[in-house]
Amino acid sequence: MRERIDRAYDVRGIFTMLALAAAYMVAAKVGLAFSLFHKSVSPVWPASGLALAGLLWFGVRRWPGVFLGSFLATLLWHAPLLASLEVSVGTTLEAVLGAWLLKRLGFSRTLERVQDVVSLILGAAAGCSLVSALIGSSSLASMGILPWKDFVKGVWVWWGGDAMGVVVVTPVLLLIWPPRPVERRVEALALAGCTLLVCLGLFTAALVGPFSWYIGTFFFFPLATWAALRFGPRGVALVTLFLTVFSLWGAMARLGHPQLESESQYIAQTLLLWQLFIGVGATTCLLLAAASAGRRDATKRVELLATAMRGVSEGVVISSLSPSGPKVVFANEAFRSMVGIGLVELMGCSPVELAGEMDPETRQRLDAALHGAEPFQGQVSLRHRNGSRLHSEMQLSAVRDPQGGVTHLVFTYRDVTATQELRARLMAAERVAAVGTLAAGVGHEIQNPLAYLELNLGGAVRSLLRGRGSVTDALTQLREAQEGAERIRLIVQDLRMFSREGAQDRQPVDLREVATPALRMVRHVLRNRARLVEDYESIPLVLASEARLGQVLLNLLVNAVQAIPEGEPEEHMVRIHTCTAPDGRAQIEVWDTGRGIHPEVLPHIFEPFFTTKSFEEGTGLGLSICQQIVRVHGGEILVSSEPGNGSVFTVLLPAAPEGAIREAPRSLAEDPSSNPHTLSRRGRVLIVDDEPRLAQSMRLLLEPAYEVVIATGGREALEMVASGQRIDVVVCDLQMPGTTGMDLYEQLLEQAPDLAERLVFMSGGAYTPAATHFVRTVRNRVLEKPVPPEQLRSAIAAAVAPSLAHTSS
Structure with missing residues (x-):
């Protein structure tokens, strides 16, 4: 506060206050020339508008300049010292209150808002001017300068003069600086010329007679409205000032004629009414200019918004x-x-x-x-x-x-199409990277049953060669070989699930079944690090992509394995636990007793490419992708960890809606129509595969229950159908050279639509986008190679039953 006072009363501040005092004295001198009602009260007081504008420009702390100018001006008409002081206090208080009130209301000196015009007119002009009128008239009346019988009239004239001074003078002084280039110069010159002509007309009318003053009313509004709509508040202020100045000039010239001194009281009343008319007109046109400016600003903002909308x-x-x-x-x-x-x-x-x-x-x-x-x-x-x-x-x-x-x-x-494609590629790369991390273990897992398979097959061949007595041994060895082949099939199926592309279809999934292949993938590398504990409780089904959730569990298990050092498996543990969360969601947890995560690192583990592992162990994408997959499924993944005490990753997924849980298909053994022995004839099965040995193996499996024919390509199969051969069901490889299984299906839809419905596909993996889309959309059964014998027989029985039942009836 002291610094502000020091700045107000430095050399520059004192000079500003003296200049304001001098300007106030000049304006007061002009106002005193119209003291027609009483020598101390004037209906024209431009000094009030000048004082308010000065405090708005230079700050309220310049109020001594207003007080000094008012005090010296009051002394000019020989008012007593005490009356001069009281009048100066009133005029200063009027300006200070007006400036303070406008600043509190957020007043803008551009007057381009309606609220600014209303604040100036009602707050400063009408409200604060009444303070000066009451104080000044009361002081003059108490000193005997103004008769008490004229007190009310004195307040009215004083208040009107000060208010009109604010309305006419303050806008001009606020808007005239800083100067701005004039737009539409030709139109501005035309408006200035018309205003000058009207002003000269007013001046002449004032000299002719008092009854000619009303002529100005016909010209003021058109000019002020023109200025408001085309040149804004500044144009209105200038037009109002010129009309006021010339009308007052004419009044002064008329009052200067000795023969018209008897009309001075009447002219004073007419002048006051004219000032009131100008004040109302100026207020109206200032409001119109502010509204027009607001509309222009709104239009510009709308145009800017439209341009921005077009550009984004x-x-x-x-x-x-x-x-x-x-x-x-x-x-x-x-x-x-x-x-x-x-x-x-x-x-x-x-x-x-x-x-x-x-x-x-x-x-x-x-x-x-x-x-x-x-x-x-x-x-x-x-x-x-x-x-x-x-x-x-x-x-x-x-x-x-x-x-x-x-x-x-x-x-x-x-x-986000490009981002989505990149994210899918990153997910696939991370999935392959996770499987690649376990490549040695997967190879070891395949080598064991493969050796087991070869040894048993070789033993079976030797047993059969020894004679009939060794058939039982050969049969036992073949069954054990079949178990080894089944183990290899499961490993290949797990690899296919974790590397599958486009597996976005959602169906009811049991997280316990998803955990099984993930555990098979890490079991070998986990064996030298920790014990595996499986703790499965009741858990609701979730509507999800099995492959995507399998990737999440595989990544979490790989992280758990990598967090545990090798060589001490009895001291460490990896635990997988499923249960139903308190809120009904499916919950699966992966625990480990590894090194844990430092508190400073924990908030960043889900950030892409953030990793504390070496380049050989990870890319920093695994946990980020896990979080994305879980969030896409409407769930969340949580983590808690302490350095040295291991970590717990918890995946929470919403339970599948009741309507999405499809009932398990009825067992084929319970359906009499699926048993070929209950039907009148054997079904005829067409096997289409470009691998002759695989086709021949399926033929040996299906005979004698079915009559089996083989085609080594799609074109050969179409020729057999076109020749009229009876075929009850087609078992076809999805992807073959030349005519693929998809092509065969499209041709059968045209030639034999009933047979197309009884087509069973076998796929070693949908490796092209077209094949992936076909598998996701086709209604026919799709079996994944290698197909277990029972699954193949069941699928054929279900497909062939309607045809046999139709012919037997």
């Missing part, structure tokens, strides 16, 4: 609310490009209709957000007009009115 890469859709749902009222160019639809066609559509397929959990969240007009963020695919799909990250937000009611919904779409 994100798609933006604004929808209004209706009983049938949100309806599009605006869509920027980026969104129209995403869906390939024009703005006219989008109008009135629902943004939800433009979305593609989404998982049930995301659909449920989106529907709840739309119903409650709540924020939403999630990944949603968009359908392009040409049929293609675009992955987007959608964000929903509500637009509310001042009362809090929702008026519109804003949908923002960010194209």
Whole structure:
């Protein structure tokens, strides 16, 4: 505070106050020339507007300049010292209160807001001027200078003069600096010329007679309105000032004629009315100029917003609310490009209709957000007009009115197709990296049953060669060889599951069944580090991708293994535990007694590429991808750890809805129609495979229950069908050279649609996007190679039964 006072009264501050005092004296001198009602009271007081503008420009602390100027001006008409002091206090208080009030109301000197004009007119001009009028008139009346019978009239004239001074003078002084270039110069010169002509007319009318003053009313409003609409508050202020100055000039010239001195009282009343008229007109036009300026600013902001909307890469859709749902009222160019639809066609559509397929959990969240007009963020695919799909990250937000009611919904779409593809590739790379980490163990696991298989097959051959007495031994060895082959099949199946591409289909999954192949993958490398403890409790099914959850568990188990040093398996433990969480979600935990995670590292473990491992052990993507997969499934992954005491990773997933849990298929053994021996004839099976030995093995397996024919390619199979041969079921390899199983299926749909429904596919893995899409969409059974014999016989029995039942009836 002291620093502010010191700055106010430095050399520059004192000079500013003296200049303000001098200007106030000059303005007061002009006002005193119109003291027609009483020599101490004038209906024209430009000094009040000058004082308020001075304090607004230089600060309220310059008030001594206003006080000094008022005091010296009052002494000019020989007022007593005490009266001069009291009048000066009133005028100073008027300016100080006006400046303080306007600053408290957030007043802007540009007068381009309606609230600024209202604050100036009602607060400073009408309100604070009354303070000066009451103090000044009371002081003059108490001193006997102003008769008490004229007190009310004196207050009225004093208040009107000060108020008009604020209305006319303050806007000009606030707006004239800093100077700005004049737009539309020709039009500005035309307005100035018209104003000058009207001013000269007013001056002449004032000389002709008092009844000619009303002529100005016909010209003031057109000029002020012109200025308001085209040149803003500055134009209104200048037009008002010129009309006021010339009208007062004419009044002064008329009062200077001796023969008209008897009319002075009448002229004073007319002048006061004219000033009031100008004040009301100026206020109206200032409000009009502020409203016009606000409209221009709003238009500029809308144009800026529209330009920004056109330039942003994100798609933006604004929808209004209706009983049938949100309806599009605006869509920027980026969104129209995403869906390939024009703005006219989008109008009135629902943004939800433009979305593609989404998982049930995301659909449920989106529907709840739309119903409650709540924020939403999630990944949603968009359908392009040409049929293609675009992955987007959608964000929903509500637009509310001042009362809090929702008026519109804003949908923002960010194209994440490239990011999604990169993320899928990173997931696949991390999946392969995890399997690669276990490559030595997987090789060891395959070598053991492979050696077991070869030894037993060799022993069976030798037993059969020795004669009939060794058939029993050969049969035992073949069964043991079959067990070894089954172990190899399971290992290959596990590898296929963890390296599978495009496995995004969700179905009810038991986490305990997902844990089994993951444990088989790490069991060998875990053997030299820790004991494995499996603790399975009742757990609800989850709606998920089995391959994706398998990747999560495999990564968590690999991390647990790598956290435990080799050589002390009896002292360490890896525990996998499943249970139902208190909130009903499925919970699976992976415990380890390894080195743990430092508290400073723990907050960063889910960040991409963050790792404390060596380059050979990890890339820093495993836990980040695990978190992404779990979140996509609507769950969360938690971790707790202490250095030296191991870590616990907990995965929580929502339980699958009741409607998504499909009943287990009825056992084929319980279905009489699936038993070929209960039917009137043997079914005829066509095996199509480009591997003759595999086809021949399946033939030996299926005979004598079925009549089996073999084709080594899709074209040969189509020729057999076209020749009219009876075929009850087709077992076909999915991917073959030339005519693939997919091609064969398409041809059968045209030639023999009934047979196409009885086609069973075998696949060693869908390695192309077309094959992946086909497997996900085809209704036929798809068996994964190597196919267990019982599974193959069951699938054929289920497919052939309808044909045999139809012919036997």
